[in-house]
Amino acid sequence: MADIERVGVLGCGLMGSGIAQVAATAGYETIARDVSKEIGERARAGIEKSLAKFVEKAKLAAPDRDAVLKRLSFTTAVADLKSCDIIIEAVTEDLDLKNQMWKELDGLCPPSTIFASNTSSLKIAAMAAATKRADRFVGLHFFNPVPLMPLVEVVRTVTTSDEAFRRAFAFAKSLGKEAVAAKDNSGFIVNLLLVPYLLDAIRAVEHGVATIPDIDKAMQLGCGYPMGPLTLLDFVGLDTTYKIAEIMFAEYKQQHYAPPPLLKRMVLAGMYGKKSGKGFYDYSATPPAVANLGL
Numbered sequence: 001m002a003d004i005e006r007v008g009v010l011g012c013g014l015m016g017s018g019i020a021q022v023a024a025t026a027g028y029e030t031i032a033r034d035v036s037k038e039i040g041e042r043a044r045a046g047i048e049k050s051l052a053k054f055v056e057k058a059k060l061a062a063p064d065r066d067a068v069l070k071r072l073s074f075t076t077a078v079a080d081l082k083s084c085d086i087i088i089e090a091v092t093e094d095l096d097l098k099n100q101m102w103k104e105l106d107g108l109c110p111p112s113t114i115f116a117s118n119t120s121s122l123k124i125a126a127m128a129a130a131t132k133r134a135d136r137f138v139g140l141h142f143f144n145p146v147p148l149m150p151l152v153e154v155v156r157t158v159t160t161s162d163e164a165f166r167r168a169f170a171f172a173k174s175l176g177k178e179a180v181a182a183k184d185n186s187g188f189i190v191n192l193l194l195v196p197y198l199l200d201a202i203r204a205v206e207h208g209v210a211t212i213p214d215i216d217k218a219m220q221l222g223c224g225y226p227m228g229p230l231t232l233l234d235f236v237g238l239d240t241t242y243k244i245a246e247i248m249f250a251e252y253k254q255q256h257y258a259p260p261p262l263l264k265r266m267v268l269a270g271m272y273g274k275k276s277g278k279g280f281y282d283y284s285a286t287p288p289a290v291a292n293l294g295l
Helices: 014-025 037-056 062-070 095-108 124-128 162-174 190-206 212-223 229-236 238-252 261-268
Strands: 006-010 029-033 072-075 086-089 114-117 137-142 151-156 178-183
Touching: 006 014, 014 029, 014 037, 014 062, 014 072, 014 086, 014 137, 037 062, 037 072, 062 072, 086 095, 086 162, 095 114, 095 124, 114 124, 114 162, 124 137, 137 162, 151 162, 162 178, 190 212, 190 229, 190 238, 190 261, 212 229, 229 238, 238 261
Parallel strands: 006 029, 006 086, 029 072, 086 114, 114 137, 151 178
Antiparallel strands: 137 151
């Protein structure tokens, strides 16, 4: 198989745009696809803002920033990704939606193209089975914010070939990331351990164990975590966490993966965390205040 030179990204949201940024920064010609031109324009603006911060902090030279942006392009056509050597999918956690795009790309891309999903909870094998290249299908699970977080979980299914896994692992390292190998179980390594911890923090709020700030402070100072679990939930998105928890509970049927009632109520109320302005904290205030959860 040829070396990777051109990278495709499906989805221009927070994760997809971050993946596109690190790929272009690493020197790859990168094309990102989403359903509308407006989403692509927002993604480019977000990447430009992110790169400006790197320049401001002297972590990237201005000419290098300009070169990164020249390597980046955006499209609304899935077919424009057909010449890519690797395609990384970062769309919503909807298996049918993902597989619809994988089937389309499977008929367009040459045999050498590796398919990779950034899913955080779905089985890679469930996507690989929708294509005729299950041996060239892997998981590449990045973490938010992608330009700053050093880890990538490289996920191998029972059908992934040694060569495809080697290429994907080497690609992840070429982005300046630390790569770890994971098996294709729901949640891989990090979310398998992290999600129950986050859900237990919500249960602690439900049971009145301590206040929201004190739960966060205790885990920060007691365990050395950079942020407390409830702040982290607001950052990740309560709606995202709820969806991941549902998928993992369906997979394992273990109670510690079940979404707590408080999480469900907050999601139904549109309290998604920082992105909606309110979660466990109210971000309309400076600094953010503890939200009223009616407990």
